[in-house]
Amino acid sequence: MTHPREEVRAGLQTDRxxxxxxxxxxxxxxxxHPVDSEAGEVILKTFPEFAAVARLQRRFLARAVRFLTDTAxxxxxxxxxxxxxxxDSTHQLAxxxxxxxxxxxVDNDPLVLVHAQALLTSSTEGACAYVDADVRAPERVLAEAAQTLDLSRPVALTMLGIMGxxxxxxxPADLVSTLMSALPPGSYLALSDGTNTNEALNTAVGVYNGQSANTYHLRSPQEIASFFAGLELVEPGVVPTAAxxxxxxxxxxxxxxxxxCGVAVKK
Ligand SMILES: C[S@@+](CC[C@H](N)C(=O)[O-])C[C@H]1O[C@@H](n2cnc3c(N)ncnc32)[C@H](O)[C@@H]1O
Structure with missing residues (x-):
């Protein structure tokens, strides 16, 4: 937990x-904060499996980064x-x-910025940087990323739980496409997101959206698959995250x- 003075400095909203x-x-x-745990509990009351879904997404990150680093x-x-x-953040896995x-x-949440130091524990051979930016400003994201990454060489763009x-x-599809267009052939997209295929989860997210600072947009598996347009999916394609x-x-x-979720390469 952060110190209250840090929170004031960061302009954190702790009431939502x-x-x-x-x-x-x-x-x-x-x-x-209590508002967050209460919101989490509201979701879990309607859809108790959601904590397992969150863990599932972190394990997809681990498998995807292993594939991207080791195989690709x-x-x-x-x-x-x-x-x-x-x-097991991305830099630790890679x-x-x-x-x-x-x-x-890249994240736009002020508390993530406060904690960013914990993400900057790079190996001496590699590098880690944190950019406080909004995915809805992809050009800015790319300009900042270019300070650390060589955008003329392949990059893996990981977007887990963000398009929602x-x-x-x-x-959202245009944002993904703008980002991928700036990366060279041989670059990858790894993406996962929540689907609108379960009535209990749809209800839980509806309640969450009524009170949260950020709303979440569940989509059909086909809509999520369309974020990979123009890229070549690696096996097994866009599938339930556990699969x-x-x-x-x-x-x-x-x-x-x-x-x-899925992983795809730019040819
Ligand atoms: C559901 S969490 C997913 C975290 C992580 N990718 C994972 O899979 O465990 C979504 C993250 O996206 C961030 N986020 C939400 N809207 C954003 C935006 N417009 N630009 C950048 N980050 C955003 C949130 O602050 C949050 O950290």
Whole structure:
């Protein structure tokens, strides 16, 4: 938990739930306020499996970054909608395999900015940077990322649980396409998001949206798959998050299929 003076300095809204802090609560973290844990509990009351869904998404991050680093040979990562630091952040996952990996984190939440130091523990061979920016300003994100990443070489763009923060009116597919257009062939997109396929979750998110500083937009699996337009999906395509290259030696948590994910390459 941050010191109250830091919170005032950062202009944090502690009277309304924030996505990053509610997510932190669902993942069992301590960097959240009573409004966030209450909002988390409202979701869990209607849809108790949601904490397992949050854990599932973190495990997809781990499998995707392992694939991108180990199999695809990517050494640069742009992680948008990073969230509050937790175990196994993108730089830890990538640099465990390739210490020279360079990672830029992007989030627009003031508390994530306060905690950004914990994301900047790069290996000496690699680099980590944090950019306080909004995905709805992709040109700015790219300009800041270019201070740390060489955008003439392949980059893996990771967007987990972030497109759902963007309404249809804000044209989420265009944001993804603007970002990917600035990256060279051989770059990848790893993306996951919540689906509107479960009535209990739809109700829970509706209640959350009524009180939160950020609204969440659940979409159909087809709509989420359309974010990969123009890219070549790697096997097994856009699938329920638990089904994307599951670890053979790790038992999956049994939970509802309410999110899909995929990884695709720019040819
Ligand atoms: C559901 S959390 C996902 C965190 C992490 N990617 C994960 O999968 O565990 C969504 C994150 O996106 C951030 N976010 C929401 N809207 C954003 C925006 N417009 N620009 C940048 N980040 C945003 C939130 O602050 C939060 O940290």
């Amino acid at each position: 739930p924030h996505s990053a802090r509610v997510w932190n609560y669902l993942l069992g973290g301590k960097d959240n 040979g990517v050494r640069q990562f742009l992680d948008i909608g990073t969230g509050l630091p937790t175990a 640099q465990r395999i390739a210490p020279e990996s360079r990672i830029v984190y 923060q963007i309404s249809d009116a804000e044209r 994307w290259r599951p670890d053979a030696d790790r038992a999956q948590e049994d939970t509802a299929d309410v999110s899909v």
